[in-house]
Amino acid sequence: MDIRAHVSMVFHLDKCIGCHTCSIACKNIWTDRKGTEYMWWNNVETKPGTGYPTLWEDQEKYKGGWEKKNGRIELKLHSRRGGLGNIFHNPYLPTIDDYYEPWTYDYENLFNAPEGDDQPTARAVSMITGKPMESIEAGPNWDDDLGGSPLYARNDVNLDELTEEEREQLNEVERVVFFYLPRICNHCLNPGCVAACPAGAIYKRGEDGIVLLSQEKCRAWRMCISGCPYKKTYFNWASGKSEKCILCYPRLESGQPPACFHSCVGRIRYLGVLLYDADQIESGASVANEDLVAAQRAMIMDPFDPEVIAAAKKNKISDAMITAAQNSPVYKFVKKWQIALPLHPDFRTLPMLFYVPPMLPVLAKTKDGTYDVEGLDKENLPAMLSSLEKARMPIKYMASMFSAGNTNVVEDVYRKLIAVRIFKRAQKVKDYQQAEVDAALASGKTNAEEVEAIFRLTSLPTYEERFVVPPLGRESAVEAWEIPLARKQEAGFGVRNKIAKRKF
Amino acid sequence: MFDNALFIGFPYVAVAIAIVVSIYRFWFDPYSYSSQSSQFLESRVLFFGSVPWHYGIIIILLGHITALLFPGLWGLFTANQTRLYILEIVGLSLALMATVGLVLLLYRRMANARAHAVTSEMDWILLFVLLLQVGLGFWVAYYYRWGSDWYLHTAVPWLLSLLKFQPNIASVSALPFWVKFHFVGGFVIILLLPFTRLVHLLAYPFSYLWREHQIVIWNRSRMN
Numbered sequence: 186m187d188i189r190a191h192v193s194m195v196f197h198l199d200k201c202i203g204c205h206t207c208s209i210a211c212k213n214i215w216t217d218r219k220g221t222e223y224m225w226w227n228n229v230e231t232k233p234g235t236g237y238p239t240l241w242e243d244q245e246k247y248k249g250g251w252e253k254k255n256g257r258i259e260l261k262l263h264s265r266r267g268g269l270g271n272i273f274h275n276p277y278l279p280t281i282d283d284y285y286e287p288w289t290y291d292y293e294n295l296f297n298a299p300e301g302d303d304q305p306t307a308r309a310v311s312m313i314t315g316k317p318m319e320s321i322e323a324g325p326n327w328d329d330d331l332g333g334s335p336l337y338a339r340n341d342v343n344l345d346e347l348t349e350e351e352r353e354q355l356n357e358v359e360r361v362v363f364f365y366l367p368r369i370c371n372h373c374l375n376p377g378c379v380a381a382c383p384a385g386a387i388y389k390r391g392e393d394g395i396v397l398l399s400q401e402k403c404r405a406w407r408m409c410i411s412g413c414p415y416k417k418t419y420f421n422w423a424s425g426k427s428e429k430c431i432l433c434y435p436r437l438e439s440g441q442p443p444a445c446f447h448s449c450v451g452r453i454r455y456l457g458v459l460l461y462d463a464d465q466i467e468s469g470a471s472v473a474n475e476d477l478v479a480a481q482r483a484m485i486m487d488p489f490d491p492e493v494i495a496a497a498k499k500n501k502i503s504d505a506m507i508t509a510a511q512n513s514p515v516y517k518f519v520k521k522w523q524i525a526l527p528l529h530p531d532f533r534t535l536p537m538l539f540y541v542p543p544m545l546p547v548l549a550k551t552k553d554g555t556y557d558v559e560g561l562d563k564e565n566l567p568a569m570l571s572s573l574e575k576a577r578m579p580i581k582y583m584a585s586m587f588s589a590g591n592t593n594v595v596e597d598v599y600r601k602l603i604a605v606r607i608f609k610r611a612q613k614v615k616d617y618q619q620a621e622v623d624a625a626l627a628s629g630k631t632n633a634e635e636v637e638a639i640f641r642l643t644s645l646p647t648y649e650e651r652f653v654v655p656p657l658g659r660e661s662a663v664e665a666w667e668i669p670l671a672r673k674q675e676a677g678f679g680v681r682n683k684i685a686k687r688k689f
Numbered sequence: 690m691f692d693n694a695l696f697i698g699f700p701y702v703a704v705a706i707a708i709v710v711s712i713y714r715f716w717f718d719p720y721s722y723s724s725q726s727s728q729f730l731e732s733r734v735l736f737f738g739s740v741p742w743h744y745g746i747i748i749i750l751l752g753h754i755t756a757l758l759f760p761g762l763w764g765l766f767t768a769n770q771t772r773l774y775i776l777e778i779v780g781l782s783l784a785l786m787a788t789v790g791l792v793l794l795l796y797r798r799m800a801n802a803r804a805h806a807v808t809s810e811m812d813w814i815l816l817f818v819l820l821l822q823v824g825l826g827f828w829v830a831y832y833y834r835w836g837s838d839w840y841l842h843t844a845v846p847w848l849l850s851l852l853k854f855q856p857n858i859a860s861v862s863a864l865p866f867w868v869k870f871h872f873v874g875g876f877v878i879i880l881l882l883p884f885t886r887l888v889h890l891l892a893y894p895f896s897y898l899w900r901e902h903q904i905v906i907w908n909r910s911r912m913n
Contacts, residue, residue, distance in 0.1 A: 265898050272893075273743040274736045278728055281803070313730065314802040380902040383894035391907035401719040404892045405726040422807060425725035466903075 187463040188486060188496040190506050191374075191394035191537055192437065192456065192655065194446075195518045195525045196367055197643060198543040199602075200453040203365035205229050205326065207445035207454075211369075214433070214444050220423025222287035222312050225325060226430035227445040229367040233341040233355065233582070234328045236366075238283040241416040242342045242529065248277040249414030250377045250532030251470060258471050258533055262381050262411050272383060277411040281422065285323035287312040313422065331363050338363070343585040351579050362577035364543040367453070369445060370417040370430035371528065371536030372396045374461065374484070375470045378429070381412025386427075393458075393657055394537060395432045403427055414532035434657075442652040452646070457513030457653040458506060459520075459537070460486045460497055470533045475591040477530040484535070485520045488513070509655035514642055515539065522631075522639055524598045531589035541643075542583050542595065544602055545576040573599055597630065604629030605643075608636045695873055696847065697856040703880035710883035711891060724889035725812075730803035738797055742790030745783045746823070752780065756837070760845050767838045776837045777830075784827040791820050815885045822874040829871050844872060 211227040230236045240246055244261055251258040263271060290307040298305030309318040328337035334356070344352055354360050372389075376396050379387040386402035387409055389395070398409070398418065403426045409418040410427060418429040433443035441447065446454045461484050469480040486493040488510035497507055510516065518525035518541060525539035573580055573596060580592050580599070588594035607625040611617035626632060631639075642650065715722060728735050756763040767773045795816050798808045830836045843860050850857040861872065881887060 260902075269894070269897060273739045274732075275728060276736075278732060280728070280732050281730055311802075314806045316802055375903065379904055383897040384892070385894070385896065385900055385904055388904040388906045391905045401722075403723065404889060404894070405723045406894065407726050407728060410729075420726075420729040422727070422729050422803075425723045425807075426720075 186486075186493075186496045188460050188493060188500050188502065189394070189463050190392065190497070190502050190510065190655070191372075191459045191461055192432065192657075193372075193394070193459040193513075193515045193519075194369075194538045195455040195515050195541065196538065197453045197455070197518075197525075197541040198364055198366065199541065200451040200643075201229070201365040201367055201543075202451045203229055203231070203330070204450050206448050206450050207367055208325075210444040210448035211430075215431075216428075218421075218423075220421035221419070221428065223281065223284045224419040224421075224428065226417070226419070226428075227367065227369045229326070229365050231326075231329055231331055231338075231363050232366045232586070233338040233344060233363065234331070235337045235340050236368075237325075238279050238416050239323075239337075240283075240340065240342065241414075244414055244532070246277070247279060247414070247416070248411055249416070250412075250529075250534055251375070252533070253471065256471070258375075258467070260377060260380055260412060261414075262377070262408065268381065268383055268408060272406055272408075275407055275411055278407055279410065279416065281313070282322070285325065285327065286318065286321075288318055288321060288324075291317070331361065343582050346581045346585055346590065347579055351581075355578075360577050362546060364545070364578075366528075366540075367445075368415065368417070368528070369443075369538065370396060370432070371415055371534070371538040372432060374463075374466050374535035374537060375533065377412040377414055377532070377534050378409035378418045381408040382406070383408055387418075387429075390434075393434075393437070393655070395434050395437075396429070397431055397434070398427055398429050400424075400426050400428075414529065414534060415536070437654060438657045440654055440656070442654055446652060452651065455514040455518065455642075455646075455651050457515040458488075458510040458655045459513060459515055460488050460493060460502075460507075460510045462486055466535065470535055474531055474589040477533070477589045478526060478587075478591065478594045481527060481530060481535055482520055482523065485516070487520070488516065503656070505656045509653050512653045514646070514650060514653060517638070517642060522601070522635065524601055524639065526587035526594065526598065529586060529589075540587060541602075542587055542598060544599075544606070545578045547572050547575040547577065573603075601629035601631050601639075604631050605636045605639050608633065609640055692858055692862050695869070696858045696861060697851070699873065700851055700876045703876040707879045707882050711888060714883055714888065715891075722888055722892055723886065724892075725807070725886045727804050727807050730807065731797060731801045734793060734797040734801065738790045738793030740790070741786040742794060745785075745787030745790060749780065749783050749787065749826075752837075753840075756840055757845055757848055760841050760849075763837075764841055767841070773835065773838060777835065780837060781827070781830055784823065784830060788820075788823050788827055791816070791823055795820060811885045815881055815887060818874070818877060818881060822871065822878060825867060825871045825874060829868050833865065833868060843868075 207227045208225055208229055212225065215226060216222070216224045225237065228237050236242065241249075244250055248262040250261055252261045260268075262268070262277060288309045288311050291310050292307045294305050295307055309321055310316065311318050327333065331338050339352075339356075344355075355362065372394055373396065374394070376387070376389065378398075379389065379396065382403075383406045384402055384404045386399045386404070388397060388399070390397060405420075405425045405427070407420055407427065409429075410416070410420055412418075418427050420426075421428050433441075433445075436443055436447075442454075442456050446456055465480075465484045469477075469484045472480045488494070488497075488507060494507055498504075515525075519539045525541045527536045527539055530536070580595055581590075583595045583599075584590050584592040604625040607617055608622055611619070611622045626636065629636075728739075767776060798804050798812070798816065833839070843864060846860040847858055861869065878887070882890075
């Protein structure tokens with residue numbers, strides 16, 4: 186048992202309103218520099234949709250992540266020798282057009298245009314070439330809220346498993362359904378970007394699991410961009426270096442949650458420590474598709490187990506860190522309640538960002554002036570609030586995203602979430618019979634106590650309950666043997682030539 | 690005198706500067722050590738330029754170096770007429786491949802607005818010098834036929850004498866102008882190496898062949 190700590194995240198999709206505040210908070214801090222204009226380390230996409238960059242989930246196109254070959258996992262992108270052979274041209278690299286060409290507008294022209302018969306206009310100007318752009322073909326959130334569905338939503342690869350009929354139904358006006366998927370770097374346990382980098386510039390921090398990309402070691406071989414199945418490493422075309430989400434580690438180290446977490450309007454985000462067994466990484470990433478979620482859950486250890494605590498202490502994990510793991514909201518959602526799932530476990534990178542899947546609206550009809558769902562569902566529960574059988578979005582779609590196609594895993598999550606709803610509805614509105622509530626709890630494999638706890642952490646959590654930022658103790662890690670003033674007033678991240686310090 | 694400067698002084702100066710500046714840059718400005726790939730902005734023409742260019746020039750350079758380091762073996766190899774024919778044909782085709790690739794790369798940087806936007810002055814200088822050198826090499830190989838053989842008796846003794854710090858330019862001083870030009874061009878490129886993106890050839894990541902797939906860095910020492 187090799188116990189390590191990981192700063193991990195849960196996104197509760199039911200609460201995401203798609204406001205993009207997280208994206209803006211991130212952009213303002215990290216990616217407003219030249220060469221990064223197109224990057225969204227945090228982005229929110231509409232599902233169904235092709236996402237950002239377009240079709241990122243299609244690994245036949247981009248070759249991200251791992252695949253099983255002869256019982257072992259190998260990078261889908263390349264073998265070691267193949268990687269060095271393709272170094273002069275990476276055939277699976279997305280180009281700027283798979284994201285969008287960043288642009289601004291020539292506002293000066295509104296003031297400086299010579300007098301004429303026509304109103305002056307502010308033309309779109311490419312932020313790469315500085316030349317006017319004839320047409321803007323794509324931009325951030327181009328397919329927001331199902332915009333351009335025939336082009337985007339219809340080509341979502343998660344729809345592949347659906348029948349033709351189910352796919353057609355999604356296009357009917359009364360059955361239209363979508364939800365938001367905020368994405369940041371998943372800080373995987375078995376990251377494809379790290380493994381694909383020929384220069385070895387990307388690494389995982391042992392103490393907290395944050396995956397970072399050394400700007401000084403990056404040589405622009407650009408394999409990480411293909412290797413990451415989530416397309417969360419980006420190429421800075423101006424500096425010639427790859428960049429990625431750093432989980433705002435400077436904020437974490439000073440006790441604040443990352444900017445995207447902090448700014449989240451819907452309060453959908455939770456952050457906390459997980460203790461995991463690093464010895465299980467390779468075996469856990471190598472199991473059959475349907476077992477991937479279970480294997481990842483098995484890797485996450487109980488922070489109250491004395492054996493685990495002893496092993497953690499042996500690995501120099503501090504007492505404060507263990508306490509943080511015991512209070513972690515992420516542990517509750519992922520392991521204790523098992524209602525948060527990794528995004529695309531089928532990529533086999535063991536992502537450490539988990540999603541509570543959204544409750545989907547049910548199909549209903551307007552009849553005699555009321556809006557109602559007819560009949561009972563499989564569990565003999567009234568399908569008023571939620572029903573798996575009558576959900577607009579087929580469960581297979583969710584399974585494709587969150588459980589590598591294993592519908593049982595997703596159904597278990599939904600049955601529990603439905604139980605929470607019915608239980609609380611019976612409590613507050615009192616329009617359910619006790620027998621129905623009991624049936625709901627039984628089908629959700631849960632009990633009143635757990636349901637109350639889930640409700641509490643879902644709907645009424647305090648700031649401190651949502652973000653249990655562990656004391657990363659950076660000051661004791663580095664500053665002890667580095668002169669604190671040595672780096673003062675230096676230009677930081679992403680500056681090509683170091684800016685000289687002020688001389689007094 | 691002029692020959693001494695070109696074939697003794699300049700090579701030593703160029704190599705010395707290249708070594709010192711490369712090391713300096715590696716230690717004090719590691720951030721700048723990059724291939725500065727522009728594939729992200731333009732991928733299609735790059736494929737037809739970069740792949741033939743790199744594979745062509747790498748094999749040709751390896752040929753130059755092999756003949757220099759193992760002149761005896763190389764001489765035995767070229768002693769057979771068939772083998773010499775094959776070597777010349779392979780060499781010329783590779784040179785053609787590299788030249789066409791390089792022309793495409795140059796064209797790409799001029800014609801594609803995005804690639805143009807990320808091309809620095811040093812990149813332009815480097816591209817033109819490389820094209821001149823490769824073009825010269827191709828011309829010399831074509832016009833003064835059997836270079837894979839006479840290289841052994843002209844450039845190799847001179848380069849070996851430089852390596853041994855007993856410079857002797859007797860074997861090259863009588864060569865035609867274009868051949869001499871090609872020799873000097875080689876050292877111009879060595880001189881340019883640490884000042885341009887050409888440093889990426891020193892950073893070719895061989896270690897990827899054996900390194901662990903996953904890299905974990907601990908800021909604190911771990912008790913294990």
